[in-house]
C-alpha cells in the first residue's frame with residue numbers, strides 16, 4: 283500500500299492543467315507600469331540570496347545611496363518600502379500623523395483624494411484645499427489655506443497621474459517652514475522623469491514607485507523622510523499604528539543594525555538597484571531632458587493631427603499626457619483596439635475625467651522617440667475608424 287493512501291482524498295476541482303507562463307508582448311504607454319529596462323529584467327531573474335547575506339546587505343546600502351541621488355536628498359531615512367507606491371504613501375502618513383493632527387490635503391486629481399482617505403483612516407483631522415482637475419495650486423492659495431487651517435502636515439501631489447499636471451514646487455517648502463508644518467510630496471510619476479529636488483524644496487516626506495520613471499516592474503515604493511519628520515516620529519505619544527510600515531522598526535534593518543524585520547523581496551531590490559544604477563549612469567539632467575524632449579515631440583504630433591491636450595503647456599507633465607477624447611469617439615473601444623490589435627497600452631481617464639481623456643505615458647525606458655512616432659502614427663491611422671457615422675458624414 284503506498285503512503286498516499288493514508289491521506290484524506292484531495293479535492294481536484296481547482297487543479298487545472300495550465301501551460302507554462304508566457305506574457306504577451308506589450309508596449310506600455312499608459313499611466314504605468316511602464317516597460318522595464320532589459321538590464322533590470324536580467325537583475326530580477328538572478329538567483330535569490332538571503333536577505334541578511336553580506337552581499338545583499340551591501341546592495342541595500344547601494345540602493346539607498348542611489349535613491350538619495352535620484353531624489354537629490356541627504357535624508358538618512360531613505361529606503362524602498364516592500365509594496366507599491368500606495369504602501370510608501372501610507373508609510374508617510376502612518377509614521378507622522380497622530381490622531382487629531384490636522385492634515386491639509388491639496389486635491390486636484392485622483393491621488394489627492396487617496397491621500398485624504400488614508401489620513402482620515404489614521405484619525406487625522408483632514409482639511410482640504412481643492413482645485414479643478416487639470417489645474418495646479420498657486421502659492422497664494424496654499425498660503426491662505428495654511429493660515430486658515432494651521433495644519434501639522436501639508437500633503438500635495440507633484441505629478442498628478444490622473445490629470446497630467448506637474449505642480450510647481452518653488453516656495454511651498456518655505457511656506458511650510460513659515461507656518462511650521464511638514465511638507466509631504468507624492469512623487470510617484472515624477473521620480474526619474476521630472477526635475478525633483480527633495481532637499482532644496484524642503485520636502486519632509488516623499489514616496490514614489492518602481493514601475494514608472496525607474497523602468498522597473500511594480501513592487502517597491504521608495505520612501506524618504508527628513509530630520510524634521512524624524513523628530514515628529516520620535517515625539518509621537520503612541521506607537522506607529524501600522525507594524526509593517528513603522529520606519530523606526532524598518533530602520534533597524536535598513537540602518538546600521540541590519541536586523542531582521544521582514545523577509546525582503548530580494549529580487550525586487552536587485553531590479554531596483556539596477557534601475558537606479560542605470561539612472562545614475564545616464565545622469566538626472568540627461569534623463570529629465572530626454573523625458574522633456576520626447577514629451578514635446580508627442581505634444582506637437584498629437585496637436586498636428588488635430589487632438590487637444592487637457593493641460594496648458596506650462597503645467598504639463600513630461601511623463602504623462604492627457605489627451606481630450608474628441609466628440610463622437612468611444613475612447614474605451616479605441617484603447618481596447620490598440621491593445622488587442624497593436625499590443626500598445628494607452629490609459630483611459632480616472633474619476634471625473636473617465637471617458638473624457640486618454641492618458642499617454644512616456645516614462646523611464648519607454649521615453650524614446652520611436653515610441654512617440656509609433657503612438658502618433660497609431661492615432662493618425664486608426665482613430666478615423668472610430669468616429670461615429672454621424673461625425674464622419676458631418
Ligand SMILES: Cc1ncc(COP(=O)(O)O)c(C=O)c1O
Nearest residue numbers: 366367368393441443468470491
Ligand atoms: C500619483 C500617484 N500616486 C500614488 C499612486 C499609487 O501607486 P501604486 O499604484 O504603485 O500603489 C499612483 C499610481 O499610479 C500615482 O500615479
